[in-house]
Every structure is written in C-alpha cells, then in structure tokens.
Amino acid sequence: MAERKASRTAVLVCQGRAAANERLAVGRFSDRVAVHLLTAAERVPVEHVRAARKPSGFGEQLEYELLTATSEVMATRTVMIDDAVRDAAHPQLVILGAGLDARAWRMPELSGTAVFEVDHPASQQEKRERLTNLAPKAASVRFVPVDFAVDSLAEALAEAGHDPDHPTTWIWEGVVPYLTPEEVADTVSKVARLSAPGSRLVITYGTPSRTASLGRKTVEALLALARHPNPMAAEPNRSTWRPAQWQALLSGNGFGITDDRDLLTVARDLEVPSSQGKSLAVGRVLVADRD
Numbered sequence: 694m695a696e697r698k699a700s701r702t703a704v705l706v707c708q709g710r711a712a713a714n715e716r717l718a719v720g721r722f723s724d725r726v727a728v729h730l731l732t733a734a735e736r737v738p739v740e741h742v743r744a745a746r747k748p749s750g751f752g753e754q755l756e757y758e759l760l761t762a763t764s765e766v767m768a769t770r771t772v773m774i775d776d777a778v779r780d781a782a783h784p785q786l787v788i789l790g791a792g793l794d795a796r797a798w799r800m801p802e803l804s805g806t807a808v809f810e811v812d813h814p815a816s817q818q819e820k821r822e823r824l825t826n827l828a829p830k831a832a833s834v835r836f837v838p839v840d841f842a843v844d845s846l847a848e849a850l851a852e853a854g855h856d857p858d859h860p861t862t863w864i865w866e867g868v869v870p871y872l873t874p875e876e877v878a879d880t881v882s883k884v885a886r887l888s889a890p891g892s893r894l895v896i897t898y899g900t901p902s903r904t905a906s907l908g909r910k911t912v913e914a915l916l917a918l919a920r921h922p923n924p925m926a927a928e929p930n931r932s933t934w935r936p937a938q939w940q941a942l943l944s945g946n947g948f949g950i951t952d953d954r955d956l957l958t959v960a961r962d963l964e965v966p967s968s969q970g971k972s973l974a975v976g977r978v979l980v981a982d983r984d
Contacts, residue, residue: 702867706792710724710795711728713764713765713767721963742760762968766972766973768963770897770959778796778800778803781860783860783862786803786831787808787811787863789811789864789868790868794864794866798831800831803830803832806831807854808832809835809853814838835854846887847887850887860888860890860983861893863884863888865894871931873932874932877934881943885983888947889983893981898933898939899976900933939981955973956973
C-alpha cells in the first residue's frame with residue numbers, strides 16, 4: 694500500500710455502501726455518510742449504479758458491474774454486523790482494519806460508546822483528511838494507528854484508553870481473506886486476551902469456492918485488458934475458512950459462536966437483489982461471544 698493512501702478495497706467498500714444507501718434493504722440499511730468519504734471521481738461510478746445507468750466504455754462497464762455486486766454484499770453484511778453491535782450494546786467498540794468505516798459517524802446507538810478504529814497509520818491519515826468536519830455520533834472516536842508487522846495491538850489500544858476489564862464488541866470486517874491462517878489465529882488470540890467476559894467478536898470471511906476464485910481472476914484479467922484500475926490488485930486473497938474451522942479456533946480462545954450465516958440467505962431475507970449470487974453464497978458473517 695502506497696504511503697498515505699487508503700487501500701483500494703477500502704474505497705470500493707465505501708463506494709458499495711454509498712451505492713446501496715437507502716436503495717437496498719430499505720428500512721434496514723442506511724449509510725448517508727459513505728458518500729462524503731469519497732472523492733468527486735470516486736462518486737461518479739456510485740451515481741451510475743444508483744441511477745442504474747450503465748456507462749458505455751468497456752472498463753467503466755466492468756467497474757459498474759463490480760460496484761453493483763459490491764453494493765449488494767455491503768448492504769447485506771452491514772445489516773448483520775450493525776444488528777450484532779446494537780444487540781451487544783457494549784461501552785467499547787473496536788474496529789480492526791477500519792478503513793473508511795462510517796459507523797461512528799452514522800449510528801446513533803453508539804452515543805454512549807467509545808469507538809476505537811485500528812488501522813495502518815497511512816490509511817488513518819487519509820481517512821481523517823476525508824472526514825473534513827463530519828461530527829461523530831459515537832461518544833468518542835479514538836484513532837489507533839497500528840502496523841501489525843511491528844506494533845503491539847494491546848499496547849496501542851491501552852494507550853488509546855481501551856479497558857480490557859470491560860466488555861468490548863470487536864468488528865473484523867473484510868480483512869480475514871487478505872491474511873494467512875497463521876495471521877488470523879494470532880489476531881484471534883490477541884483479541885481474546887483483551888476481551889472481558891461477555892465481549893463479542895463479529896467476523897466476515899469467505900468459504901472455499903473454485904467458482905468464486907475463478908470469477909475473481911476473470912474480473913482482474915478483464916480489468917487489465919481494459920487498462921482499468923484493479924482495486925484488488927494489491928490485496929490478494931490468502932485464506933478461506935469453513936465454519937468448523939472457526940468453531941475450533943474460537944472455542945479454543947474462549948468464544949462461542951452464536952450466529953454464522955451465508956450472505957445469500959440473509960440477502961434473500963432482506964429482499965436484496967443478488968445479481969452475483971455465488972459471491973454472496975461464499976461470504977459469511979459470524980458472531981461469537983466470550984464465555
């Protein structure tokens with residue numbers, strides 16, 4: 694990742710939420726802040742998707758299809774995650790790999806919650822520049838710069854005021870696929886040591902799928918052919934997981950899974966269109982609570 698640049702997938706996720714805002718899962722999903730975190734150029738494809746106006750250029754059409762599919766995923770998994778956060782109602786919320794997440798600025802339910810955003814220092818710097826004068830709805834927002842290659846998560850959170858003796862909700866959204874199994878297990882262990890009884894961990898992950906892997910490679914090849922920027926280029930997938938693997942890993946760290954559903958099932962319940970049903974089918978959101 695280039696210095697002082699938000700990851701391209703973080704931008705794509707933000708675009709997906711902006712495209713889905715009050716258009717998909719109406720009454721359950723809303724993110725009016727997302728569009729304010731985008732540059733003028735990044736808003737253009739969002740406007741195309743919201744208006745269902747497919748552009749003429751080959752590269753732009755690929756971008757349109759990718760963003761359309763992303764908006765379906767974002768609306769679906771965001772509803773699940775937000776519901777889990779509201780249900781827990783903990784005094785502390787830690788977002789690991791926060792990217793351009795807007796929860797602290799859009800969720801009134803966080804008015805009594807201290808939100809800790811953990812991310813690479815370069816990504817955080819750009820996010821703060823994008824926020825301009827937006828006022829958070831959370832009780833407080835504390836940016837916790839962490840380079841996992843060299844920094845201690847525990848020390849960084851302690852310095853920011855996180856109290857491991859009080860329950861915490863942890864959100865780990867859209868990060869696991871880009872980590873190796875060893876890195877995932879190490880992070881779960883660190884989170885467990887900082888989680889008081891009653892704490893909650895919310896994780897999104899992908900299950901093994903040859904079809905999904907081939908589809909991603911096809912999109913990347915077509916984007917390269919069109920000489921169009923590939924938002925996934927710098928962040929290759931490094932791991933997929935089966936529910937049973939999470940059961941073993943989390944139970945070994947004192948967490949019990951209370952929910953684990955595929956996004957396609959949730960999308961159908963929410964009446965969210967599923968133009969990319971196979972992508973939704975391999976994505977899952979799990980909720981686990983500390984014993």
